[in-house]
Amino acid sequence: MQPIRFSTALVLVTISIFAGIAPPVQGRYVIDPVVEEEIEVWSDANSIESVDSRVPIIVPSSTGKLVALSEGRRDGSDSSLKFLLIRRSGDNGLTWNPTDVVLEDPMDSPGGLNLGAILTDYTTGKMMVVYSHCAHNCEIPKSYLVESSDEGETWGDPVELNVTQGIRQFSPGPGYGIQKVHEPYKGRLIFCGHGGTISADGVFCICSDDHGKTWKRHIDLPSIPFNHTYIEGELAPDENQVVELKNGSLLFTIRNQLYYETRARIFALSKDGGETIDLTSIQVPETMPDSAEASGMIYLEKYDLVLHSNAFYSAARMNMTLSWSYDEGATWSWSDHLQIWPGPSGYSCLTPIPNRPGYVGLLFEKGPLDGKESTKFVTFTIINLRPKWQKD
Template sequence: MALFHCTRDVNVVNPNPVPYRSCDLLQMQIKPLIYDEQLLWVSDGAGEVNTYRIPLLTFTSRGSLLAFTEARKNSSDDIGAKFIAMRRSRDRGATWSPTSFIVDDGILVDGLNLGSVVVDEQTGSVLLIYSLCFHKYQCSPSSTMLVESIDDGLSWSAPRNLSVQLGVKSFAPGPGFGIQKRLSPAAGRLVVCGHGTIEGDGVFCILSDDHGRTWRNGGSLRSIPYNQPKQSQDFNPDECQPVEMQDGSIMINVRNQNNYHCRCRMVVRSLDGGETLPVEELRFDQTLVVDPAVAAGALQKEDVLYFSNPANSQKRINMTLRWSYTNGSTWEGEAMQIWPGPSCYSSMTSLVGNSVEDKKYIYVIYEKGHKDCDETVSIAKIHLYGGR
């Protein structure tokens, strides 16, 4: 049971009131319900875009909701020229701006790959990190790129190449969101995690302690065998989503690409702000066994951990939301089906604030279709207590 508490007046019996959550949410079990859902992008081949894939989502420090996706110009393939498409909502997802293309990679054969978005709550900046030439297909070297908005997503800087600081090894952030550490160790640090290719595969994190001006390489969880071709059931951690836990550690939920040990998710923790990803902190989540090797969503909100993925061991179908009151060591037996049909990548966000209304909702952006999961990108606004 989620333990929410009301504030109480200080008195002789209770001189130390318990932390405020909300009287309306006092000891309420999570029972989610889709409050609203909208299609943000449709892959109909019209105009300059063939397919929309790899959705990201975040709230800005000013309360705007930003949605991003790859706009693949010529086909649905991972390799190819792309835009980064964005839509913006100022009313918590009720209405959305038209699509704008904030990055254009031109006619690159091995174009951009999204990517992670991270919000610096101290400066208000929104930073979007992506890769170019990730697969090194008819191009070299790979580059890690960054664009930044300092006006709540209205305009974006020219792309900045971080490979001067990080090196030219292929690094694909996320896909999902990066974090700014709220707690020690390393409070205020920006942490973005992603994965590599055959030139250096596994999970890697990059870190910034100066609000994104400079970046350096942090912790890594390297594949076995490293820098060599893989076989079924080799240890090959892949796409990942970090979240900060209540004790200041970073928990990273990882795609188990080659089904090492089980057809389930890997979970690794960093205890030092992303500096290291020790193998001693690696485990396999035996509850999240239903996973077709895919990028998934994770979110920590009000002491509850949420997880989204297509919950089917064989096919990318059945987009499902799970939740845990124990930091992911156990998961509730009940789960919520968001969409029964084809569904692939997903990402989640919520607005951090003191509003009771904002505490009730999370947002899931995901790839959704009837025949194939890349037909649309949809966003579901989920009322965490709406099914009661």
């Protein structure tokens, strides 16, 4: 009688079943996103005495409420005196509380505040906003932090941060800060920004390992060469957004201020979890055109998906687009994008919608189709990703 032979695959499957471990299912999530709602958040009519609402940022609170802020500019310029405006949503962005003011510049101030980034510490429940002040008018601009313990309803007094040693200034964001959820440095709070001037620009981050009590600068990527006369085509990394990947590394999308290599976004990695940026990781993909502005990015670990928002056009701030990467930002395909708005498009910030799985929100500056490059509104777009598991 011949012995009965079983295939190796069958034996492994049988062992895994009896051991209570299901065999791994090979595949990935793919998305087919569509816009479901668009809600106007700020315009001239509702921005409390300001002429222009700019630089919108947004983050979920510890319970999933959405908290959005923007600059209310008195005369429309970067250096103008401003209000720090806020609106909150408790229904996943469908409706928003009336605009309130977190703080405002004194009328005798030499320059205005400049947003800025917002962060939620999910351990303590606190929300924090970091911003610079007098970035365009003062020889030595300052950085400040303001906190809320009630999901953005009320805010404390600003506290100055002394984090500019060796650089002229620290201008956070624009966007949101992160709290690391993986090792190394699990629990660390990170705000990233830039140096604020063309000649001495660069990516600079500040980190806290004690829930915001103290801050130290890390992860510097200065312009190359640093602190010299402006020459187009050199590496001058500027405004940026950072996300944490599932292995604890950090991925940056960076404004390419001097159009290094081409008119496209700069991407870079911190492979040591937030200590340094790996120079060998820097890439400028032509599949991510950009005209040098702030953009948005989030990483959805459940779907192993990086989402990116920007004015997807190299010649002007037009064509707000959602792009996505299935390989943690290593590549960006021309086919994997969704046009949100073809007209004037400015700064943008992406957010997950925690209480609505499979959905994300996009807060961005938007202008009318006949308005050339001017942006007149800040809108919140709700996007259904329609994620679907696809087997290999």
